[in-house]
Amino acid sequence: MPVITYREAVVRALDEEMARDPDVIFFGEDVGKAGGVFKVTPGLFEKYGPVRVRDTPISENAIIGAGIGAAVTGLRPVVELMFADFAAVTLDQIINQAAKMRYMSGGQIRVPLTIRAAQGGGAGFGSQHSQCCEAWFMHAPGLKVVVPSNPADVLGLLKTAIRDDNPVVFLEHKFQYAEKGEVPDGEHLIPFGNATVVRKGDHVTLVAVQKMVSVAAKAAEVLEAEGISCEIIDPRTLVPLDMETILASVRKTGRLITVEEAVQAGGWGADVATRVTDEAIWSLEGPVIRVTLGQSIIPFSGPLESHVIPSPERVVAAVRRALDV
Amino acid sequence: MRSKMLRNMMAIRAAEGRIQELFLENVIRGTTHLCDGQEAVSVGMAAVIDAARGDTVTCTYRGHGHALALGMSLNSLFAEMMGKEAGCSKGKGGSMHLTDMANGLIGTFAIVGAGLPVTNGAALTAQIKGTGAISISIFGDGTPNIGAWHEAVNLAAVWKLPAIFLCENNLYGEYSPYETTAPVPHVADRACAYGIPGVIVDGQDAEAVYAVVEEAAERARAGLGPTLIEAKTYRYRGHSRTDAAPYRKPGELDEWLAKDPITILSDRMIADHQITPEGLDGLWDETHRAVQAATEFAMEQPYPPLEAAYEDIWV
Numbered sequence: 001m002p003v004i005t006y007r008e009a010v011v012r013a014l015d016e017e018m019a020r021d022p023d024v025i026f027f028g029e030d031v032g033k034a035g036g037v038f039k040v041t042p043g044l045f046e047k048y049g050p051v052r053v054r055d056t057p058i059s060e061n062a063i064i065g066a067g068i069g070a071a072v073t074g075l076r077p078v079v080e081l082m083f084a085d086f087a088a089v090t091l092d093q094i095i096n097q098a099a100k101m102r103y104m105s106g107g108q109i110r111v112p113l114t115i116r117a118a119q120g121g122g123a124g125f126g127s128q129h130s131q132c133c134e135a136w137f138m139h140a141p142g143l144k145v146v147v148p149s150n151p152a153d154v155l156g157l158l159k160t161a162i163r164d165d166n167p168v169v170f171l172e173h174k175f176q177y178a179e180k181g182e183v184p185d186g187e188h189l190i191p192f193g194n195a196t197v198v199r200k201g202d203h204v205t206l207v208a209v210q211k212m213v214s215v216a217a218k219a220a221e222v223l224e225a226e227g228i229s230c231e232i233i234d235p236r237t238l239v240p241l242d243m244e245t246i247l248a249s250v251r252k253t254g255r256l257i258t259v260e261e262a263v264q265a266g267g268w269g270a271d272v273a274t275r276v277t278d279e280a281i282w283s284l285e286g287p288v289i290r291v292t293l294g295q296s297i298i299p300f301s302g303p304l305e306s307h308v309i310p311s312p313e314r315v316v317a318a319v320r321r322a323l324d325v
Numbered sequence: 326m327r328s329k330m331l332r333n334m335m336a337i338r339a340a341e342g343r344i345q346e347l348f349l350e351n352v353i354r355g356t357t358h359l360c361d362g363q364e365a366v367s368v369g370m371a372a373v374i375d376a377a378r379g380d381t382v383t384c385t386y387r388g389h390g391h392a393l394a395l396g397m398s399l400n401s402l403f404a405e406m407m408g409k410e411a412g413c414s415k416g417k418g419g420s421m422h423l424t425d426m427a428n429g430l431i432g433t434f435a436i437v438g439a440g441l442p443v444t445n446g447a448a449l450t451a452q453i454k455g456t457g458a459i460s461i462s463i464f465g466d467g468t469p470n471i472g473a474w475h476e477a478v479n480l481a482a483v484w485k486l487p488a489i490f491l492c493e494n495n496l497y498g499e500y501s502p503y504e505t506t507a508p509v510p511h512v513a514d515r516a517c518a519y520g521i522p523g524v525i526v527d528g529q530d531a532e533a534v535y536a537v538v539e540e541a542a543e544r545a546r547a548g549l550g551p552t553l554i555e556a557k558t559y560r561y562r563g564h565s566r567t568d569a570a571p572y573r574k575p576g577e578l579d580e581w582l583a584k585d586p587i588t589i590l591s592d593r594m595i596a597d598h599q600i601t602p603e604g605l606d607g608l609w610d611e612t613h614r615a616v617q618a619a620t621e622f623a624m625e626q627p628y629p630p631l632e633a634a635y636e637d638i639w640v
Binding site: 104142166 | 638
């Protein structure tokens with residue numbers, strides 16, 4: 001299988017879908033001629049031209065709104081918000097319009113729109129360019145929320161997102177763009193709501209997405225040397241969420257820890273935790289623990305940023321507490 | 326065209342009056358924003374729209390008139406107002422959220438300024454697919470003060486989208502007089518900032534509205550981009566159900582009642598022997614009967630089944 005980067009997986013998915021379906025268009029700030037500020041989308045403008053690949057003004061409301069209107073009337077747009085934090089500028093278009101239009105119209109409207117944005121911290125981008133924002137979108141029924149952790153999942157999930165008839169928020173972790181991974185040859189589609197067991201284990205279930213999958217994996221390696229076996233689950237999509245895979249794992253291990261690079265209050269781990277206690281409490285043999293950013297904002301200073309973002313050490317400590325060892 | 330515009334204006338007037346009564350009787354819940362006095366904008370705009378070609382409209386929560394003018398049935402509107410399953414949006418939208426895709430109405434947006442960016446997208450589809458369709462966004466005089474308005478007009482101008490931005494300047498943004506919230510005398514004055522035409526039209530004259538919207542549509546279809554149109558009009562009632570409009574200047578309502586859009590068109594038609602005064606009376610009777618029939622239809626309809634609350638969220 002070929003090895004490509006997370007970044008290359010994005011442009012491959014876009015390229016394949018634009019080649020397959022002339023209704024797929026792509027626009028955002030500097031995504032065309034410049035190939036994107038993260039250099040994620042080079043070559044598309046040259047290949048598909050200025051009608052289908054467009055640079056926009058710095059106008060997030062106009063970008064999302066144009067995506068919605070084009071989607072409602074028969075195109076299948078992919079739009080880029082650059083940094084996920086910028087979604088706050090256009091939450092009305094995303095939450096009040098894209099997410100609710102189908103419902104408010106009694107099912108008359110479809111919004112096959114894919115909103116791409118880069119999220120996540122770790123490189124000193126400061127408080128307004130580093131947040132993991134998935135919870136904003138999970139609170140808006142009507143949206144789907146995708147959080148890929150590796151190149152193969154980027155490829156398979158982005159292609160599925162573009163073909164989906166719902167508005168999909170596709171969140172890329174900006175500090176994973178250079179990470180490499182194997183991707184299958186040929187057409188690769190991953191259905192939404194299909195978690196993957198990244199690592200099999202018996203003593204504790206770790207649920208993590210995006211960059212936290214590798215953080216959990218590093219913790220698992222440390223613990224394995226001590227005879228503690230961790231199972232790691234990557235949900236890959238938070239809406240829809242594959243609770244069956246998580247519940248099956250917890251029923252086996254008896255312990256649940258979520259690893260989230262996001263604010264504690266209202267995070268996806270809280271929903272996972274309560275659903276596990278609701279449906280599998282008698283399988284639990286220890287406390288459910290959430291390793292998160294806490295109630296902080298991503299700081300600029302390097303030591304502070306490293307302090308708030310979950311590390312393998314914090315995950316190891318949480319596992320020890322869950323197992324009471 | 327005159328006859329259709331007249332009938333639709335009368336239907337809108339009669340429907341709004343009946344809707345207000347039904348609110349006061351608690352048959353309709355929530356709130357409502359009525360458009361009596363502004364009917365000429367609705368019918369002048371709608372005369373340009375061809376849904377079969379792909380033309381689309383977004384407008385504001387003061388949208389009953391636009392919906393009816395575009396072709397929504399009275400039954401569908403009244404059932405929606407009452408939250409019934411037979412409503413245009415299965416009762417889940419209500420007064421502020423009317424959609425009628427078959428007639429080109431994407432939605433009556435209840436967030437100020439939210440419709441313009443979406444109209445751009447519909448115009449983008451038309452531009453890319455070469456359908457010759459246009460998209461019109463209708464908004465109030467308070468809307469140019471919100472950021473989404475600026476972003477959308479700017480993008481449409483840069484991309485030369487086949488869009489029309491149609492302002493209903495009814496002199497008040499909610500309760501605030503236009504001149505207290507805007508630094509220029511006319512909404513149309515803002516067009517120069519985007520290098521697009523800004524046109525002022527008598528919003529009480531349905532035929533005049535039609536003429537300027539049609540000209541803007543021809544310009545849009547020719548690839549010349551959007552036009553900003555400002556229709557000077559007036560709402561006879563307050564902003565919403567609970568607003569008695571105490572902020573009006575003395576005599577202002579009477580001045581505008583003397584420029585009533587239905588009277589302007591019907592007088593013209595009488596002068597041109599297209600209708601008689603008796604014929605007009607007959608038309609009013611017919612219109613009120615139709616509105617009453619729609620009221621009774623809607624009242625007899627069932628509410629949606631409870632499981633509908635969890636349907637139509639995802640495809």
